[in-house]
Amino acid sequence: MPKLTIDDLEIEVPPGTKVIDAAEQLGIMIPRFCYLKELGPAGACRMCAVKFLQGPFKGVQMSCMVDAQDGMVVSTNDPEAVAFRKQVIEWLMLNHPHDCPVCDEGGQCLLQDETVSGGHGLRRYLGRKRTYRDQYLGPFIAHEMNRCIHCYRCSRFYQEYAGYRDLGPLQIADRVYFGRFKDGPLESPFSGNLVDICPTGVYTDKTARFRVRHWDLERAPSLCIHCSLGCHTVANARYREVVRIEGRSSGKVNAGFLCDRGRFGFGYAAHPERPRNAKIAAQNVPMSAAVREAGRRLLEIRESSGAEAIAVLGSGRSCLETLGMVQHLSRVGKWTAPDFFENPQMERKVKAIVSQLDARLAVSLRDVEKADCILAIGVDPVNEAPMLALAMRQAFRKDAKVVVVDPRPIFLPMRFEHLAVSSARIETLLQVLLQVLRQTDLAAPPAPLPQPIQLSEGLLSEVAFDSSVQAQFHALVETLVGSRNPVILCGSGVVGESVSSLAADCAEVLQNAKGKGGIFYVLPSANAFGAALLASSPEHSFLDTVEGIENGTIQALVVVESDPLRHFPDGPRLQAALTKLQFLLVLDYLPSETVRRADIFLPTCTLFEVGGSFINQQGRLQAAEKVHAVGTPIHQATDEAMRSARGEEGGGKHPPRMYDLGIPGGEPKAAWEVLDALMEALVPVAEGTWREDPWEVLKQEIPLLASWNGRGYPADGLHVVPEKRPGAAVALPLETEAHTSPSEASLQLLLVDWTFGTEELSQYAAVMRQVEGEPFLCMHPQDAERCGLAHGDALEVRLEEGSIRASLKVRENMACGVMVLPRHGRIQWQELRNLSGRVPFECIQKISTDTQVIEDLR
Secondary structure (H helix, E strand, C coil), X not given: CCEEEECCEEEECCCCCEHHHHHHHCCCCCCCCCCECCCECCCCCCXXXXXXXXXXXXXXXXXXXXECCCCCEEECCCHHHHHHHHHHHHXXXXXXXXXXXXXXXXXXXXXXXXXXXXXXXXXXXXXXXXXXXXXXXXXXXEECHHHCCCCCHHHHHHHHHCCCCCCEEECCHHHCEEECCCCCXXXXXXXXXXXXXXXXXXXXXXXXXXXXXXXXXXXXXXXXXXXXXXXXXXXEECCCCEEEEEECECCCCXXXXXXXXXXXXXXXXXXXXXXXXXXXXXXECCHHHHHHHHHHHHHHXXXXXXXXXXXXXXXXXCCHHHHHHHHHHHHHHCCCCCECCCCHHHHHHHHHHHXXXXXXCECCHHHXXXXXXXXXXXXXXXXXXXXXXXXXXXXXXXXXXXXXXXXXXXXXXXXXEEECCCHHHHHHHHHHHHHHXXXXXXXXXXCCCCCCCCCHHHHHHHCCCXXXXXXXXXXXXXXXXXXXXXXEEECCCCCCCCXXXXXXXXXXXXXXXXXXXXXXXXCXXXXXXXXXXXXXXXXXXXXXXXXHHHHCCCCEEEEECCCHHHHCCCHHHHHHHHCCCCEEEEEECCCCHHHHCCCEEEEECCHHHHCEXXXXXXXXXXXXXXXXXXXXXXXXXXXXXHHHHCCCCCCCCCCCCCCCXXXXXXXXXXXXXXXXXXXXXXXXXXXXXXXXXXXXXXXXXXHHHCCCCCCCCCCCCEECCCCCCCCXXXXXXXXXXXXXXXXXXXXXXXXXXXXXXXXXXXXXXXXXXXXXXXXXXXXXXXXXXXXCCCCCCEEEEEECCEEEEEEEEECCCCCCCEEEEECCCCCCHHHHCCCCCEEEHHHEEECCCCHHHHHHHC
16 A cells, blocks of 8 residues: 655555545645545646655645555645645635625635635735626525636536536636526435535525524534435534534445435424424313323223223334334333334335345445445335435446336436336246346356346246346346346335345345345335334234224324324225224324324424434434424514414514523423323332333343443444344245236326425425425326326326326336326325225326316316
């Protein structure tokens, strides 16, 4: 490894390390504007100049462009290098506007810092400054092009790193303009990263514009809980309200970048209708009184109907401490086993996934970036876990081959092979792939496979895959055999329950042969992994609870940070069942329909107010810290309703002018604390089973956490999956029926997630409603023709007791025989009731294109 000297300090670094990075390892920060380690060198700003005294390079050079070599002697504070950097600052300030007092970047502006540290305080240039016209770039990003210093960070991230082309450099010379050909929202779901990487204030967070300065913020490391990846973030709050989310780099998860859903979807925490007071029969009461009354009513039901007449429902958006307390409360009270998934089918899938994962097989998001072959099975990265698509993009940039097996119209910001086969036939394809991998010498040097692939009994032909799929399958096998570091991605939404096991078997065969690679699952929620670990009863599901309510064996339901009326796949049935309950107790922080139906409601805190632990899809235990105090944001605390209630006059955003010992809206507590208080109301103190430390509870419930105390997390969290898989799955017999023939007058309905408009928490953010679009469903052109429909038609789908309206999008890049419907928040998809079955053509009707009808759809 090369050894060099920087400012009289010796260091040995791996080959290929840039001098600027070597200096940083020594604690020497060489000034820079254009350089970011994730984006690589550009040499555009000329700010990282240093002087090379010895070695193959001599004189002033750009440290971001030179690889460290043996024998180099570098000076960062040589007078010639310092003078050069000072001159660069003066060049950049020739045209820069002096608008720091009104610039949102003030206080965290790299140009501001370097100008001050470089000693530039006098303007010698007397000419006119260059000016530009700003553009509208959508609801997330504000554009101030006059502040640009032409570092090219934005275009390098947007076009090269993220793979989108609608923003970039235009014009030439000192008139280079970074923007779009015309005004309009940015297409990339990663556009918010422009705010973080811009060294000046060209791109600023529009949602926080003119609201806060950097030094006014309360900041703490946090986690994104809008999908199962668990990306690391920094949450920024002021006056009891989160105002901005920034990316935080992790060695095993995200590289400091975030998707727009994770960056701007925090509005649920300060939603104007967020319930902050305990309620009994919709009347505000003190929290302690509500807890006592809830305990009394639960005790009455236990005495009259037995302990098993009480059921509990949690969810994967709760922290691990809350899930553990839900399990413990049910166990101590001898209630019915708790449920953590509203959808029974999804619960079985997640449990199967968790049982198939071990520390050797599980790969991280950063490991995906290093793969040379990626096979995605039943996963739509951009819509289900956007940062996964960004990781795949980085692997593709290093010449990785990407193959997707999925029935949906998949889009990725890269070239990829798409095997568009139906959900049922994915399982068949995987079984064939597993047989081929087991029969092939994967450890041998890559060599072309024989044509055609010699499969026992001609399995592909046996199940009637068409010739194009067979050709794609052959190419996939060749790619996997020739790879050195293959990674398999597996979803949980549109695939069958056995697919996760088959995918794990394929990954294990590849890893055993090649020594690298593994599997990367995508789960339905932030803490679905932890919920599956705590789901003690393998046979019980929320469907059993609903049936118990219907037949009268369940009299009380405790719902903890969950909205079953949103997630349960049979909405009308659940609504009817809830009317039969004797008692419904709800703990939550969202203004959901379930909260509105509660007999007693107890408010809980968000992640930003109390912190919490989560286990991501890889089995990585991570923690978020508390960011701000519990309470109503000050600007909400002075609204008209509160001022009227307190007899105040006046307006504005000033805090209430009155003395009070309490914080307005400060009643919510962490959900696990509320459950702990409820346990105290239910169980006598003498029994000593209440007032539990949540981590002591978790150690009892999850053996993998027995040695962990819940404090002092490593930067990248802890891997809590077993060291070895319980055992390989047994392949099921091949299914040959899952093919839609032209004579079948029905389509399989697939309910899916979309980047914006379907995820629960982000839907409560006002800015997200501007980008979520209108409800739609997708069909293959052949299916649309058979139904007599065309792209853009307004449709009504009616099944049994419910119906939905949406517009039609015809897509060629999807499987025949399926209809894809995102779970858009503006449609009552739960009322269709036939979600896992097929939709007859006669149930899909084109409705009038009258203007009023289209307006109703919106």
